[in-house]
Amino acid sequence: MKIKSLLINLGCLSAILMGGFSCSPRQEYYGVTDFEKVPKIDGHFHYVTMDERYLDFAASLNFKLLSPNVDSKTPIDKQLEIASGITGRNKGRFGFFGTFSVDSFGNTDFASLTIARIRECMQKGATGIKIWKNIGMDLQDEDSNYVMIDNPAFEPVFQYLEENKIPVIAHLGEPKNCWLPADEMTDDGDRNYYENHPRYHMYLHPEMPSYDDQINARNNILVRYPHLDVIGAHLGSLEWDVNELARHLDRFPNMKVDMAARIGHLKNQSAKNRKLVRDFMIKYQDRIIYATDMSANDDLNDNFDKAVARFRRTWLADWIYLATDSATTVDGLQLPKEVIDKIYFGNAAYLISAQ
Secondary structure, eight states: OHHHHHHHHHHHHHHHHHHOOOOSOOOSSOOGGGTTTSOEEESSOEEEOSOTHHHHHHHHTTEEEEEEOOSSSSOHHHHHHHHHHHHHHSTTTEEEEEEOOOTTTTSTTHHHHHHHHHHHHHHTTOSEEEEOTHHHHTOBOTTSOBOOTTOGGGHHHHHHHHHTTOOEEEOOSOOGGGGSOGGGOSOHHHHHHHHHOGGGOGGGOTTSOOHHHHHHHHHHHHHHOTTSOEEEHHHHTOTTOHHHHHHHHHHOTTEEEEOTTOHHHHHHHHHHOHHHHHHHHHHTTTSEEOOOOOEEEGGGGGGHHHHHHHHHHHHHHHHHHHHOOOBSSSBOOOOOHHHHHIIIIITTGGGSOOO
């Protein structure tokens, strides 16, 4: 026993000298107090300001940020300028996905212009490209038909992305609640969003593409481009049922998902069947990326302390739910450490710029 103890102590001393590691037994689960200690990535955080205080605050909690540009309110050139500048000054703790406009859709040079834009984004430090829900929900052709993502006009674009191994975050479709009346929605966050954004409440617009139309169009892309690295934003718009999401992950090995703005849906399901959701998270631990869809922008700068306090509350609440068994609105999943490390960091680490 003394010889064995001596060998263990020598091994511990060697580990400490070589790597700075403790010899205390590794715990299977993290606790609440580990929140600020563990390296983490928010894989879907919109950073639309040159003010780097938000990034510094995230770093104080051991967070790196991945910011997808989006073809929405803020001009995409401005988003690219901001993200490229932040990346250049913060290598290793910030990454971004560029995006492209569909304003030239229908023109003969649409594909070439889009590919040129993608090339520009990548040259300026992007680690991937974001595709937004305006394709399928806003964009129309010259005959006023809604244009889906599997439209032939996008084929050269996807071929370029696949051939050049450029990852894609795809926000295609919306939560299934989007096609329900407000009083039948299963999540308060969705209900509030569509009350404030009736333009995207598809229940009010039955003439527009259906939920199944959106999912099928996205799936067609996954079939056609099997080597394209696709991250389905917002649990791939399959947030309503982890069994359905599991079937898609099994069918499409090139698909991952981020959790942005959809943890509430996981909580709703785990309140009914905690084991089902926990088993799903463990089984697909290599395919899930932690994300929030929160945003830092110039409108928040005058109330910086209030803004970052909200960020911290959200990040901490999610940590408690995923990493511990503590009860907040529902009992936490208490995922094993190795699962937490992948979901919170390992699965998205290659998307953080180190150039």
